[in-house]
Amino acid sequence: xxxxxxxxxxxxxxxxxxxxxxxxxxxxxxxxxxxxxxxxxxxxxxxxxxxxxxxxxxxxxxxxxxxxxxxxxxxxxxxxxxxxxxxxxxxxxxxxxxxxxxxxxxxxxxxxxxxxxxxxxxxxxxxxxxxxxxxxxxxxxxxxxxxxxxxxxxxxxxxxxxxxxxxxxxxxxxxxxxxxxxxxxxxxxxxxxxxxxxxxxxxxxxxxxxxxxxxxxxxxxxxxxxxxxxxxxxxxxxxxxxxxxxxxxxxxxxxxxxxxxxxxxxxxxxxxxxxxxxxxxxxxxxxxxxxxxxxxxxxxxxxxxxxxxxxxxxxxxxxxxxxxxxxxxxxxxxxxxxxxxxxxxxxxxxxxxxxxxxxxxxxxxxxxxxxxxxxxxxxxxxxxxxxxxxx
Numbered sequence: 389x390x391x392x393x394x395x396x397x398x399x400x401x402x403x404x405x406x407x408x409x410x411x412x413x414x415x416x417x418x419x420x421x422x423x424x425x426x427x428x429x430x431x432x433x434x435x436x437x438x439x440x441x442x443x444x445x446x447x448x449x450x451x452x453x454x455x456x457x458x459x460x461x462x463x464x465x466x467x468x469x470x471x472x473x474x475x476x477x478x479x480x481x482x483x484x485x486x487x488x489x490x491x492x493x494x495x496x497x498x499x500x501x502x503x504x505x506x507x508x509x510x511x512x513x514x515x516x517x518x519x520x521x522x523x524x525x526x527x528x529x530x531x532x533x534x535x536x537x538x539x540x541x542x543x544x545x546x547x548x549x550x551x552x553x554x555x556x557x558x559x560x561x562x563x564x565x566x567x568x569x570x571x572x573x574x575x576x577x578x579x580x581x582x583x584x585x586x587x588x589x590x591x592x593x594x595x596x597x598x599x600x601x602x603x604x605x606x607x608x609x610x611x612x613x614x615x616x617x618x619x620x621x622x623x624x625x626x627x628x629x630x631x632x633x634x635x636x637x638x639x640x641x642x643x644x645x646x647x648x649x650x651x652x653x654x655x656x657x658x659x660x661x662x663x664x665x666x667x668x669x670x671x672x673x674x675x676x677x678x679x680x681x682x683x684x685x686x687x688x689x690x691x692x693x694x695x696x697x698x699x700x701x702x703x704x705x706x707x708x709x710x711x712x713x714x715x716x717x718x719x720x721x722x723x724x725x726x727x728x729x730x731x732x733x734x735x736x737x738x739x740x741x742x743x744x745x746x747x748x749x750x751x752x753x754x755x756x757x758x759x760x761x762x763x764x765x766x767x768x769x770x771x772x773x774x775x776x777x778x779x
Contacts, residue, residue: 392426395498396427398752399440400757402425403761405470439740470511510548559590560763563599563605564700565699574771586764645725646745665692707723707729735752
């Protein structure tokens with residue numbers, strides 16, 4: 389399949405179409421060819437280049453991606469099979485201020501590129517906040533998106549039938565509870581009945597595998613103290629997931645932690661698993677912690693400690709900041725390291741991230757988990773096989 393990745397970030401979705409899992413290893417999926425990718429953020433673009441050096445990358449604002457700029461890559465886009473990608477989601481997020489701003493309208497650029505590339509299928513991913521987001525006319529943004537997908541040029545010559553589903557990564561072998569909405573478009577000249585979303589493999593229902601937990605994901609990684617960086621493994625892999633993550637990695641990268649001020653350190657030391665700001669402030673009210681440490685800002689689940697025996701909550705781009713949403717290590721008095729966040733997103737240890745700590749964490753938190761992307765790739769393959777059999 390010939391594929392284009394828009395808003396690629398460091399390449400979570402691309403990874404899912406470039407690799408497959410075989411005998412607890414990620415191996416190259418030779419059936420898929422990424423024609424090119426597009427990413428604007430400099431460090432995310434560099435990370436993409438580091439991990440996928442053979443894929444042409446247009447490092448530019450997507451608004452500047454035109455037939456002319458694509459032609460400079462010297463690739464054939466006459467028969468694109470699939471476009472993948474998810475426009476920036478911060479404007480749709482239900483955490484913080486929601487704005488129908490320039491970033492919120494970037495789906496229009498995605499649709500414009502569909503008009504140029506005319507793929508047989510596309511996969512569009514975003515946060516579930518998209519489902520309730522309103523535009524300037526107080527109408528659902530999702531309705532606007534779907535209507536544009538249904539008539540790309542405005543004359544009925546290119547349209548897509550849309551399949552919609554919210555998928556949670558924990559149901560597909562990712563040790564993280566992460567709901568995202570996926571829109572899959574099938575070009576109107578093709579049979580849309582080929583598409584079904586991947587079936588859940590993990591869950592509490594009878595006959596399904598138990599969810600992978602934080603312990604399953606990171607228990608082999610060395611303990612960290614404040615201000616410490618550790619570049620070598622101490623323990624062997626403890627399970628199949630850890631073996632998959634570590635295969636081919638001789639050096640442990642991005643496993644480091646900063647230092648904290650007195651207040652943050654005090655909060656971390658006193659919050660237990662599953663608790664956060666509200667719990668800590670109750671300790672203050674009960675006189676168990678000095679009044680000077682009382683927390684006056686943040687949501688109830690800020691300064692939250694994760695559970696060791698459950699999947700992680702959603703990994704965001706601020707997962708290394710204790711004052712952000714729940715990201716304190718279940719057993720150690722610190723936030724998650726960059727590598728631990730990558731493990732919870734299902735990026736293998738050999739995957740490289742670029743820039744400073746915040747930029748690396750953003751590349752991780754903004755990505756589609758690679759293992760979930762692999763499951764989507766399997767469904768796309770089934771769809772194309774069915775079309776081939778119908779010819």
